[in-house]
Amino acid sequence: MLRRGVPAASVTAVACAAIGLVPAVGNAAPAPGTATAGFSADPRLAAEQHIADLYQQAEALTQQYDADQESIGRLQAAVAAESGQSAAAQSLLARLSGGLGRLAAEQYRDVGDTSSLTLLFATHPDLYLQRAVLNDRVAALDAQQVQSARVLQAQLTSLRALGQTELANLQQAHAALVEQRATIEAELAQARAQLDSLGFADRHVVAEALAEGEGGDGFGTAQSVHPPSLGALLAAVNTAVAGSGGQADIDAGRAQRAISAAYAELGKPYVWGAVGPYGFDCSGLMQHVWAKAGVMLPRTSQEQASIGPPVPLSGIRPGDLVIYFAGRTHVGMYVGHGLVIHAPRPGSEVQFAALRAMPISKIVRPDGN
Known part of the structure; x- marks a missing residue:
């Protein structure tokens, strides 16, 4: 939209996603304590499954x-640009209209004489005719320019109105996302309360299960007991490409x-x-750290999954993105x-996790292009 923004269809898609987001990674679990087919009635397992889904x-x-935030930013820039162009067109129209006003005033001063009488009594008829032709050409040119400016103004006004409508639609979708975010946070709080209601031993078992890979929640929240030093990580990079x-x-x-x-x-939240x-957040961390290396990544994890060649x-x-x-x-x-470094989830911090602590969808290598 507006050559730089988002097509109208995408706004509808965002709004639909905001109204009823159902992630591809699983369905929302029932409310805590509710036993349904395929959902354990065991309070500990129910809490574990509920928190993992959430x-x-x-x-x-x-x-x-x-x-959505990124799309709103693009639309805001587009609307601002169109507003600037509209203001320039209005200024041009004012200047052209002023020129026509001066021409009209000159014609008003000669209103007492008809063109035929002026020609009849002119001392130099040839000069009069030349000036008359020139005036007609100037008037025609001014009228053409004014008409062009008016057409441009109408187009820009229409574009600006369209941009503002799209922006309003996207902001509405954003508000719906914020509302759903609040719902998710409330559900997380409910799930944590359920976890807190368990005994100490059960809480420990659930926490360990959520931190396990390949069948845990997939968020690998347990840090390595002895995390490697930065020097060891950098040395691993050299080892990986040695001789290449x-x-x-x-x-x-x-x-x-x-x-x-x-x-x-x-350690940052x-x-x-x-x-x-x-x-x-997870993709914000990747965008930030790769920017430090001179590589600009897109904003979301879905977009980042397509920024470089896939890797088995x-x-x-080291350095590859794991989606x-x-x-x-x-x-x-x-x-x-x-190990990976990631920002796991709300309530956590940037930390190490096992590479296979979560179901791997894709691995890509940022290529700097």
Whole structure:
């Protein structure tokens, strides 16, 4: 829309997503304590499943929220640009209209004489005729320019109105997303309250289960007991590309800068829609750390899944982006030693997790292009 923005159809899609977001990674669990087919009546397992589902929904919603915020920014810039062009057209119209006003005033001063009488009594008829022809041409040119400016003004006014309508629609969708975010947060609080109602032993078992890979919640929230040093991570990059040379060395240099940036953010909180410097969501963290390496990534995990060549798990290298879940709603960066650095979920912080702590959807290598 407006050559730089979002097509109207996408606004409808965003609004639909905002009204009823159902992530591809699973359905929302029933309310705590509700036993249904396929959902355990065991309070501990029910709490575990409920929290896991809510984490995945929250992450999917965050990525939609990020994309929506980005679209609103583009539309705002487009509307502002059209407003500036409209103002310039109005200024041009005013100048042209002023010129026509002066021509009209000159004609008014000669209103007492008809053209035929003026020609009859003219001392130099040839000069009069030349001037008359020139005046007619100037008047025709001014009228043409004014008409063109008026057409341009009408077009710009129409575009600006369309842009404002699209912006209003997108803001409405954004408001719906914010409302649903509040709903997810309330459900998370409810799930945490259910978890807190369990005994100490059960709480510990549930927490461990949620941190497990390949069958846990997929958010790998447990940090490594002995996390590697930054030096060890950077050395792993060199080891991965040893002997390759050329482009691999350039990629390695970028990966080391990105890993260093990610390491510096460890411990900072997960914040909805944040790209730093004081907090991050998962894709915001990846965008931030790769920007430090001179590579600009798109905003969402779904977009980041397409920014470079796909890499098989067997060929993964430090610096690669690991996209998680069927809906590609989460992303982390592989840093070697079987670990990723990521921003897991609301209530957590930037931390290490096992590479396979979550279901891997795709691995991509940022190429800097």
